[in-house]
Amino acid sequence: MVVKLQRPILVGGLGLSFSLWMLDSWHDSIVQVGEFGLLSALAVGGGLWLFQKNRPKDSLDQLNSMLVNRATVESAIAKAEVVINQLAEEVESHSALETLREKVAQLLLELDRQEIKVAVTGGKSVGKSTLIQVLKQNIETPNWVSLAETAPLFTEGNKNSDAAVFAEIAKSDFVLFLTNGDLTDSEFQTLQQLKAANHSTTLVFNKQDQYLADERASILLSLKQRMQGNVVATAASPIPIKVRKHEADGSVQEWMEQPAPDIQQLTQQLGEVLLQQRQRLIWVTTMRKAGLLKAEAKNWLNETRCDRATPIIEQYQWIAAAAAFANPVPALDILATAAINAQMVMDLGNVYQQKFSLEQAQTVAVTMGSLMLKLGLVELSTKAIGTVLKSNAVTFVAGGVVQGVSAAYLTRVAGLSLVEYFQQQEIAISSGTGLNLENLRQTLQKVFQQNQQIGFLQGFVKQGVKRLLPDVQQLEVVGVENAVG
Numbered sequence: 001m002v003v004k005l006q007r008p009i010l011v012g013g014l015g016l017s018f019s020l021w022m023l024d025s026w027h028d029s030i031v032q033v034g035e036f037g038l039l040s041a042l043a044v045g046g047g048l049w050l051f052q053k054n055r056p057k058d059s060l061d062q063l064n065s066m067l068v069n070r071a072t073v074e075s076a077i078a079k080a081e082v083v084i085n086q087l088a089e090e091v092e093s094h095s096a097l098e099t100l101r102e103k104v105a106q107l108l109l110e111l112d113r114q115e116i117k118v119a120v121t122g123g124k125s126v127g128k129s130t131l132i133q134v135l136k137q138n139i140e141t142p143n144w145v146s147l148a149e150t151a152p153l154f155t156e157g158n159k160n161s162d163a164a165v166f167a168e169i170a171k172s173d174f175v176l177f178l179t180n181g182d183l184t185d186s187e188f189q190t191l192q193q194l195k196a197a198n199h200s201t202t203l204v205f206n207k208q209d210q211y212l213a214d215e216r217a218s219i220l221l222s223l224k225q226r227m228q229g230n231v232v233a234t235a236a237s238p239i240p241i242k243v244r245k246h247e248a249d250g251s252v253q254e255w256m257e258q259p260a261p262d263i264q265q266l267t268q269q270l271g272e273v274l275l276q277q278r279q280r281l282i283w284v285t286t287m288r289k290a291g292l293l294k295a296e297a298k299n300w301l302n303e304t305r306c307d308r309a310t311p312i313i314e315q316y317q318w319i320a321a322a323a324a325f326a327n328p329v330p331a332l333d334i335l336a337t338a339a340i341n342a343q344m345v346m347d348l349g350n351v352y353q354q355k356f357s358l359e360q361a362q363t364v365a366v367t368m369g370s371l372m373l374k375l376g377l378v379e380l381s382t383k384a385i386g387t388v389l390k391s392n393a394v395t396f397v398a399g400g401v402v403q404g405v406s407a408a409y410l411t412r413v414a415g416l417s418l419v420e421y422f423q424q425q426e427i428a429i430s431s432g433t434g435l436n437l438e439n440l441r442q443t444l445q446k447v448f449q450q451n452q453q454i455g456f457l458q459g460f461v462k463q464g465v466k467r468l469l470p471d472v473q474q475l476e477v478v479g480v481e482n483a484v485g
Helices: 008-029 035-056 059-064 069-090 097-111 128-138 159-170 186-195 212-227 263-274 278-326 334-351 360-377 378-389 396-422 437-450 452-469 471-484
Strands: 116-122 145-149 174-179 201-205 230-232 240-248 252-257
Touching: 059 069, 069 097, 069 278, 097 278, 116 128, 116 159, 116 252, 116 263, 116 278, 128 174, 128 252, 128 263, 145 159, 145 174, 159 186, 159 378, 186 201, 201 212, 201 263, 201 452, 212 230, 278 334, 278 396, 278 452, 334 360, 360 378, 360 396, 360 437, 378 396, 378 437, 378 452, 396 452
Parallel strands: 116 145, 116 174, 174 201, 201 230
Antiparallel strands: 240 252
16 A cells, blocks of 8 residues: 655654654764754654655556556557548548558557667756666666667757657656756656656656765655655766875875766666566557557547538638628627527538537537627627727628627637537537536637637638628728728
């Protein structure tokens, strides 16, 4: 059972009490040590003793807690293949199909892969290259283990480089993440991302020899608390130390000596993980790759469907505009366009393999209209469009134009929201009541905000005015175009 320390003040107090008892016991035998330095070292030592006693187990338990076997991996690959087959069904000659199918075949071969890939990563100057060199020189690395250094993370002004490093790490089975001190916020966030992506990771506190003993212990304790114990300390290339020898004749000889690398704890843990969890590591990596392949295939599928959905949305937005323009009302009633939007729901559902009956589509349309009213989107859009049209010269039809363009705009927002909502779905919606209203509400707000930019509204009003006003009034449209241009 994993036990977490939930009372840091209590633990600190116990550690300090333990330390003071040790200080009292050793008082007569300790000489030439500063009082503050000794208290600090003992307090940290007491904390480490308690932490080691109660800390969670290392990465072996982390891996064991994840339920994965060959069957689950094969299921993940099959799910990716379903999306690829759906893409092939909808676009027989899609340019990505050949590459996607090759990746599926490669994943099936990876199930029986023998090689373990270890990625060594971290920021600049943390000792990645040196650690790999020392590991290869000091341990007999099996021929089925490969160590690969990534490009440095957190390079200023180049966010794309971090993305490239993550893509490289995604291909590995185990990650050694190096730091040379307490974690920065960027390092901690990166480790959290690796954890979320199910990467088996060990945090390596390298260059520990560059700190005083009490500082080193304090940093190590902090790292273990933040990472729940999965941390090892190393000194891949220790700082040379001065050695002084006093000869019998009274002369003194001095020279610099290079200490041996301190990597014993790392090699022990790494060896245990690779030997005991070899097959599991391969399965986890293969399943992660299957998830990425499924996402890639779904992106292609969504892109194809979006190309088909866009003309449908544009068609219904102008139908709604014409209906509202012909019968303007003092306040736009979005529910009055439910019949138009219901047909749009059905047509978009067909594109995204979300089958609706007419009754279900009407329920969805009314639900979206109600959400728009509750969120205040109807009022906001009408005011925004009315402001754009405020100074136009066509005053005798201004009300109708506002209502028509507003209806078109809201129909567009509804259509784009449905598209984004459908893209997130894994299975078909069996009925209108199957909608996740909270997700739909969030999607509506997001899409509305994305389409509130003044540049977009100005262009949209131009299109609406040109479509709604008769040809004989086109001369007067110049005033509108000047107002929004």
